[in-house]
Amino acid sequence: MKAIVSVIGKDKKGIIAKVSNILYENDINIEDISQTIMQDYFTMIMMVSISANSDVTKLSDILTKTGEELGVTIRVQHEDIFNAMHKL
Amino acid sequence: MINNKEIFETIQMINQQHLDVRTTTLGISLLDCICDSPKRTAEKVYDKITKSAKNLVKTANDLASELGIPIVNKRVSVTPVSLITANNGGHLEVIRALDKAANEIGIDFLGGYSALVHKGMTEYEKQFIMSIPEALATTGKVCSSVNVGSTKTGINMDAVALMGKIIRECAEKTADKDSLACAKLVVFCNAVEDNPFMAGAFHGVGENDLTLNVGVSGPGVVKHALESVNGDLVQVAEKIKETAFKITRVGSLVCRETAKRLGVNCGIVDLSLAPTPVMGDSVAHILEEIGLESVGACGTTACLAMLNDAVKKGGIMASSAVGGLSGAFIPVSEDAGMIRATECGDLNIEKLEAMTCVCSVGLDMIAIPGDTPAEVISGIIADESAIGMVNMKTTAVRVIPVIGKGVGDYAEFGGLLGHAPIIAVNKNSPLKFIQRGGRIPAPLHSLKN
Structure with a gap:
């Protein structure tokens, strides 16, 4: 499945390195990555592909915990929710 | 390809504006559980629910985790129990089985301890209705509703x-417990058969064996969206429609996917804007954002009418399976803005009644003095039913006469049911009117001026 990994918060060193490493360890390929400032928030968005047998809930828990350590919010969400809301 | 702005908007809606899927409700037919013996009926009811809805909570939680959106409540609605126990009288056996099943599968509420008596009331239905106080006082998760009127039949005043x-x-x-059982009981006119919201959910006899219905929410999202609108009311309505569209699309996705994973029929998305007592999740605050100093001010009914209509228009575009109640709920105890307005006297029961002429449901979660006589409560039900009957819409009454408390006191229900200041009710007696009984005939459907 395609998913969106988003990191929102205060920019600091090592965010991309840490998140990329977790994704690599979980056999997840990053297809696209961008970062920008949105409404005063540092926002990094990754489009990733996750294999069908991956445990998304477990991955989500790991990323949430890493986010807490880095002082940012990290989410992984199936792309369907964004498509449903914004695409006809 | 979705752009970053859209991704950010969705995340902010969920994270900051309390966007959630309020309920996934699995409707279960109990028609095949009817037996001669109350004990056997109760056993079959328990078995069917625990088997059919075994995976409901886990499936919803997994999907919530994948999509990154909270699915707050997982519920079950069943065929009106008065039909299941018609030939065996096992009302209390069945409600105990329902409560036990609800606890077993881990849902928060189960609806359908219900009777449909909008035209006539049989002796077994009367017995069933008389079992409701005992049933609700001795169980935790089961909700009850009674339909006493409809546009086609009129109002059954005996009921x-x-x-x-x-x-x-x-x-x-x-x-x-501040008369908590009343919070689990709704009296309807024009009840709908696919409503996923409690306390009024039941699984209609015209439905499939198993059907998944979803109730979306999002008053906070609508309020936030309106903060950036400085234009006229057409632009306000347009923004509400646009927001309702997005909310409904999420509900529709959750409904389809949950139904697929459970292997059941995908039912409807209910578009209702359902508030919670949390700050930033209030329907009253939307009305105030449109331009009222306080909900209850002159102009409140007009703002609510526009809000309700725009939500439906946006939602209808987003899903072909819109149903249930679909509108803006105004439950007093569950909405921070409504609580504030009733506390300081800006909103009274008469204005709330006027608002129900144009909003989704009715007088909902309103705490009234504990010494309010039965005939006054019946008068409130009759008024509200008349509004529903004449306007061809669902109306409902969920009032709580809080025993031992009066105007100025508070009722505390806890959790999603919130708390409410007790508000005054007109003390003039409608006793003679209520005692007449019989039926208010169905209204004329032409000459509509």
Whole structure:
């Protein structure tokens, strides 16, 4: 499945390195990555592909915990929710 | 390809504006559980629910985790129990089985301890209704509803008179919990068969064996979206439609996917804007954002009419399976803005009644003085039913006469049910009107001026 990994918060060193490493360890390929400032928030968005047998809930828990350590919010969400809301 | 702005908007809606899927409700037909013996019926009811809805909570939680959106409540609605126990009288056996099943599968509420008596009330239905106070006082998760009128049949005033007494009895039996049983009982006119929201959910006899219905929410999202609108009311309505569209698309996705994973029929998305007591999740605050100093001000009914209509228009574009109640709920105890307005006297029961002429449901979660007589409660039900009957819409009454408390006191229900200041009710007696009984004939469907 395609998913969106988003990191929102205060920019600091090592965010991309840490998140990329977790994704690599979980056999997840990053297809696209961008970062920008949105409404005063540092926002990094990754489009990733996750294999069908991956445990998304477990991955989500790991990323949430890493986010807490880095002082940012990290989410992984199936792309369907964004498509449903914004695409006809 | 979705752009970053859209991704950010969705995340902010969920994270900051309390966007969630309020409920996934699995409707289960109990028609195949009817037996001669109450004990056997109760066993079959328990088995069917625990088997059919075994995976409901896990499936919803997994999907919530994958999509990154909270699915707050997981619920079950069943065929009106008065039909299941018609030939065996096992009402209390069945409600205990329902409550046990609800606890077993880990859902928060189960609806359908219900009777449909909008035209006539049989003896077994009367017995069933009289079991409601005992049933609700001795169980935790089961909700009850009674349909006393419809546009096609008129209003069954014998049932209205009885329900006034039943609500009082429910209040008295749970006096130690601020009359909590009344919060689990709704009296309807024009009840719908696919409503996923509690306390009024039941699984209609015209439905499939198993059907998944979803109730979306998002008052906070609508309020936030309106903060950036400085234009006229057409632009306000347009923004509400646009927001309702996005919310409904999420609900539709959750409905389809949950139904697929459970292997059941995908039912409807209910578009209702359902508030919670949390700050930033209030329907009253939307009305105030449109331009009222406080909900309850002159202009409130007009703002609510526009809000309700725009939500439906946006939602209808987003899903072909819109149903249930679909509108803006105004439950007083569950909405921070409504609580504030009733506390300081800006909103009274008469204005709330006017608002129900144009909003989704009715007088909902309103705490009234504990000494309110049964016939006054029946009068409230009759008024609200008349609004529903004449306007061809669903209306409902969920009032709580809080035993031992009066105007100025508070009722505390806890959790999603919130808390409410007790508000005054007109004390003039409608006793003679209520005692007449019979039926208010169905209204004319032409000459509509």
